[in-house]
Amino acid sequence: MSYPTHIICREGFFYYRMKVPVDLQPHFPTKFITKSLKTRDLSVAKTMLVNLEYAVKRVFTLLRTGILDEAMAKELVKEVSPTKQPIAAYTQALGKPAGPCLSKIIEQYMLEKQSEWTPKTKMEMDGVFKLLLDIQMDIDVTTITKQTMLDLRSKLMRLPANRYKRYPDQTIQQLLEMSDITPMSTKSVNKHIGGMAALLRYCTDEGIVPVNNATGLKLSEKKRADEDRSTYSVEDLKRIVANLPFDQTTPERYWIPLIACYSGMRLNEICQLYVADVQDVDGVWCFSVNDTKDKRLKNQASERMVPMHPKLLKLGMLEYVEKLRRSKAPRLWMNLTWMDIHGYSNGFGKWYQRFNREYVTDDAKKVFHSFRHLVTDTLKQAGVQDTVIAELVGHSHGSHAMTMSRYGKRYQPKVLLEALNLIDYGVEIRPWKG
Known part of the structure; x- marks a missing residue:
């Protein structure tokens, strides 16, 4: 189903989503303004859209006048930016990540992509993210650094292909300590790194993380593309x-x-x-x-x-x-x-x-x-x-x-x-x- 411009649907609820113009992005905490409309009714969402569009464009126009001081600009931005809830205290008390956890972000990402992916792609990405979660655990995505990704790549290079079929009873740590396993191919390592890069790109677009620390980490494949499979004689x-x-x-x-x-x-x-x-x-x-x-x-x-x-x-x-x-x-x-x-x-x-x-x-x-x-x-x-x-x-x-x-x-x-x-x-x- 197609929705009006700037309206998206997540888990049955409608959201307003507008990309901040490049010249105004320094004023905003994220590249996108995303606000929950708190309704499952499309007709209600359309009505709310009219008022939100007016408010957002008004803020953009005022910011471009150049006559506002810093404090006034911040107050204007607050009018259209989503309110962030102080979740750190109670999530830490429960022993959970203070920021958005990896499993939740994966769930949101796959929900958004499901209409674009074929069933085969979805199945492959399910496998990619399952292994990534097993290696990284359910960490706070805002704590993922370049070193986190380098460590992840290093572990992937030592793990076997088809880990869940061939070694269903072994933990990741046990597999990393084994010396008699054949590691997955460079192509497979790059597939997992590519999955993480796509996920973190989604996070940067949503303003969850400031930078994608998974870029530029794919391994160089030494063989030519025509050597991947042989021809029949x-x-x-x-x-x-x-x-x-x-x-x-x-x-x-x-x-x-x-x-x-x-x-x-x-x-x-x-x-x-x-x-x-x-x-x-x-x-x-x-x-x-x-x-x-x-x-x-x-x-x-x-x-x-x-x-x-x-x-x-x-x-x-x-x-x-x-x-x-x-x-x-x-x-x-x-x-x-x-x-x-x-x-x-x-x-x-x-x-x-x-x-x-x-x-x-x-x-x-x-x-x-x-x-x-x-x-x-x-x-x-x-x-x-x-x-x-x-x-x-x-x-x-x-x-x-x-x-x-x-x-x-x-x-x-x-x-x-x-x-x-x-x-x-x-x-x-x-x-x-x-």
Whole structure:
């Protein structure tokens, strides 16, 4: 639900929130004026908004006149600033932080962000903040210094990955004292530091802390981005196609790896395809990658038309689709079920992981995503333009993105098909019969 400008909703209550203009911020204790309207009724909040807007703008105007002395300016600011309650005494008596505790700030932050995050992102952030709370305890966020963050980073670098699954009965201190554990990756450390940085950025915006002491603390990753996962070799592909199942009851186990191999599409993009997403565009059969119905896209550039490689046509892809049309099946892979976190890819992803390790390779860097690396690398070595490759696999066009989006049109399927035709792995594949 959208609300009038300067009104926000937290836990069912409405608040007035206005950013203080930059030239007037020296007069105010925080960058934002945030006042509880003490109502759950939007119509009441709108009525109160009118009076608050007038009062705030009046204060801004008077402060800009330059004729007020310091005392008068402070009194004016008090009129529109929220009243701070003297909580230090009783919170200390209860043994709690005097300022806002970390757990409460995390709760507020996640509540504000929940409309922006996908279920998967929310799940990941839940895990990040759970570990941060375990390490830092429920401290007063106003006491977090640069040294606090350096100490946190040091501990993260010594803790194992999947701490709650692998060491559920060990405390943080016990884990830090163990010498025979493999620490989490640099990428994981940076994910946790990034989560803390985002949380403290929220705190600075809200005026809770004056500075974000988590910035600039991410570790340098020595490996290149293209080394994060490996591409499949021709020998790997031979093992894949030699072991693809031909069971009529599980067609997805045959087709999904092959579509990835000849398109570079992401796993969930293939798993969530509907029959209607197989389309003839100007004489070229394509997969329409879109976010209609219950489908999801990774980003805006992901929405695209991906031509069907001639190899897939030769193997019987269109015949398979036509059979589904006749049976009125809505989706290409009716065995796959939708999950809130992973969409349609969860079940197939787990199966492929087992298949990959049993029949293909024990290289941990070779996973389903390796098909995507294989396609992009094959096209790159064939001299295909970066912008064509980017459009095929659903990436932005890098430094050309603004120019392309503003003045250019998407490549026609025929142009993209010319690029895909350059993919020939030289492996024989048994056609689908069904």
